Amino acid sequence: MASSDPFDALFNSTYPQVVAYARRRTANAQDADDVVAEIYATAWRRRDQLNSIQTPLAWLYGIGLNVVRNLRRGDRRHLRLVGAAQSQAAAATHASDPADAIQIRDALATIPDDDAELLRLVAWEGLSHSEAGDVLGCSANAIGIRLHRARQRLDAALSPTSNPPHQNKASNQ
DSSP states (O other): OOOOOHHHHHHHHHHHHHHHHHHHHSSSHHHHHHHHHHHHHHHHHTGGGGGGOSOHHHHHHHHHHHHHHHHHHHHHHHHHHHTOHHHHHHHTSOTTSOHHHHHHHHHHHHSOHHHHHHHIIIIISOOOHHHHHHHHTSOHHHHHHHHHHHHHHHHHHHSTTTSOTTOOGGGGO
């Protein structure tokens, strides 16, 4: 029996994507589950907005962005208190990740959080510039500019000794 509840429909149509979103942004399955639960709890509290939402998945990703940021702030506070820098490095990767994924994840950790999130939204979640703009609260044009700069920063983080960001091709010849 199909439910006519808009929230049930939202949940059923977006759950796999929201779980994938959370898993790609957290260090372990428990944190991912907590993020997913908080995303849908927040969406439930704001369910009166559902009729006015044009892109529900982007709306949920926007909620998720705040949930993940809060999780990361809490993690940083905890690490400062405990002084466990090694725990932070271990939590940033999964043992089963290929070497390239670990390198990218480590590079993403070195660039500004807003840049890393934009790259994740476009590359991992497959959002268009317009959809990413909905999540981040800016125009598609602004996303294009920010994405270009974020990619440059990621490239520099991935190969800091081979081609510093201020060098151009002429200077490498």
